[in-house]
Every structure is written in structure tokens, then in C-alpha cells.
Amino acid sequence: MSSRSPDAKAPDPARRNDRSRRAILDASLTLVAEVGYNKLTIEAIAARAGVGKQTIYRWWPSKAAVLLDASLALADDAKTEGGWTGFPDTGDLAADLKLVLRATVDQFNDEKYEAPMRALTAAGATDPDLSARFTEQLLKPQLALYEERLRAAREAGGLAPDVDLPLTVEMLVGPLTYRWLMGTAPLTHAFADELVDRVLGGVSKVTEG
């Protein structure tokens, strides 16, 4: 922490760095939504953020790396702004999962979140290092929240005791991500609800006892 007074005329390097960093991340998100990932350049991000492009290259090796950090910041903001206090646990597992999956559907349908996610998915698919960072830093912390909620349900007796929790999480987020990425059909709340019900209950005809 700097001990410099806020009234000091000389610029505070730490604060200026924070401001530049934030401006760069914001510019990358705005631009990827405007022009798409393929036409996004470090030069354009620098110009929009009002910094030199060397400032960006000092901190990030590629436009994909900028977007990953921007997405991490966006995820933090979404939590703060949405008053996020943890994965819901009302005791009704189906209701809690539907709430979270509906919110995920809304994010996938919102250009602000969708454009950088699409860009990172594209870049990660052919860049193993970026993909590993994306999975470790952005995805896994989110998947862990689902897993924690499912573990609580399992302990409360609502899930089969031998159920594989990571598999169950991927049964929820996998089909949703697949439909988003492949464009096989529209992503709707009804889809999220039906998915939750079928993951919990299965698709087989239950033989009446």
C-alpha cells in the first residue's frame, strides 16, 4: 500500500497501474463484443484503453491471455454486483440447480459474457497452455461450487451414495455448454429446467411399483 496522500500531485505508480490494467481489461471485453475475436488486436485494445501497446505486452503475452484475465474480473464483478453469497442451498436441490442453470443460460445469451467466453473457447481449443489456465482458473472454481452443493445433497440422502460428483456436475454444465457452442437448438430456461429434472431422475421409464 502506498502512503502517499491522495492530494499529492505526483502520480501514484501502483494506482496508475491498477487503472491501466482495468482499462485494458474493459477495453478487451468491449472490443471482442464489437469486432469479434478474429479481428481483435492488441493495438486496438491499447488505443481504446488509452495506453501504449508495450504496456499490454509487459503484462500479457497474447490477446487470449488478456481476455482470460478480463473474464476472471468479469466473473468477480458478477458475483459482487449480483450480491452472490454462495451457491444457493434452500434444501431443494432441483430448485437450486435450476436457479443457477437459468442464470448460466442468461449469461450465455448475453453478449457481454458470451463474446469473451466464445473467444476463450476458440483460443483454448488449439492452445493447450491457455486451455489449462482457462480450466484451472475460470472453470474449476465454478465447477467446485456445484460439486459442493451436490455433496451436501448426497450427505442429506438426496443423491445416490455412490454417485460420481464430478460426472454429475458435467451432466449439468456439459449439455448446456454443448448446445451453446454447437448451436444445435436455442438455450432457454425450459431447457435448463428439463435438464435438471432428467439428470436427477433419469430418462428411463420408471416401472411403477
Added chain:
Amino acid sequence: MSSRSPDAKAPDPARRNDRSRRAILDASLTLVAEVGYNKLTIEAIAARAGVGKQTIYRWWPSKAAVLLDASLALADDAKTEGGWTGFPDTGDLAADLKLVLRATVDQFNDEKYEAPMRALTAAGATDPDLSARFTEQLLKPQLALYEERLRAAREAGGLAPDVDLPLTVEMLVGPLTYRWLMGTAPLTHAFADELVDRVLGGVSKVTEG
């Protein structure tokens, strides 16, 4: 069909085109596995195929478009070589689905199929036109085979009568594709088997009647 005798000395333009086309598709698959999608160029494909690069540009607008046609040809070859006679229907839905999903796991773990799929997923994620062609021409015909098998099971009384078939297909292929693309955990036959069992039976604890 040409009526020219196979012994004729003059080249048969249709046959030469077929040979060139096939050489280009094969070269694109070999090269994408060797150098990765980002370093793949039309020039390198042309050199490897022994054609001029104008020949490629006459038929395809981009390297992604070449790879899409190469993947379609690869899928046809796999059916022919594997003696594919349709989605299995032994009457045991779980066994049939496991057989097909295990084969899909094997393909995702085989560089020959994996490299072009990864390249097309990356390119499609930021190119809506390519993505639409990829989904319509490559994915949907495959998904339709699953759906047909599930419809037969539903008619035979093995699936809940109100089950959404496209959703059910995505519950099977979605988590598998997700784990492949995101690298969250290894793709194994055990994963495929457990996925099929849980999609059919659900993850909830079944109350003993």
C-alpha cells in the same frame, strides 16, 4: 461418369479432380495433426498434396472449410472401414449406447480424429457460418442416429413417454464433448459407461418401494 477408357493416355479431368481433392483433404488431416491448427496454412496443404494453392482456393474459401470437408470424408471412411451398418440395436439400450460412446471416447483419444475436430471447434467458435455448416453437415447427422435409437427405445417402452429426445442425446454427447474440450478429467470407457447409466437412471437416490 466418364466413358473414357482407363487405358486412354489423355488425363481424365474428372478423375484428376477427384484425386487432387482427395490428396488435399488427406494432406490437411496429416498436417493439422503434425503442426496444429494455428500453424496450418493453405500453402503447406498445397505443397503436401502436390497441387497449386490456386487449386485449393478454387474449391474452398479457407483452411477451416478444407478441414470440414476432410472431416466429413473421414467420418465416411470410418463407417466404411468399421463395417458400420447403423446405430446398434440389440434391444439393450444401455449396452448399445455404451458401445457407441466408448467408440467416441476412442476417437477423441486418437490424434487422427482429435486434431481436426479440435481445429473445427476452435474455428467454428468464432465463425458463425462455419459453425452452422459444421453443425448441420457433421454433427446433426450423427445426433440423428442417437435420436433414432432413443425413439425406438421410447416406442418399446424403455424410455419415459414424455422424454425430450434431442435433450437426451445432448445429455449423452454433451458431457463427453465438454470433458474432451475443457480437459477437466481423462476421457475413459469407465466415464462413458457411468454416463450412460446415470443418464438412463438419474443420480437421485431411488427410494426403495
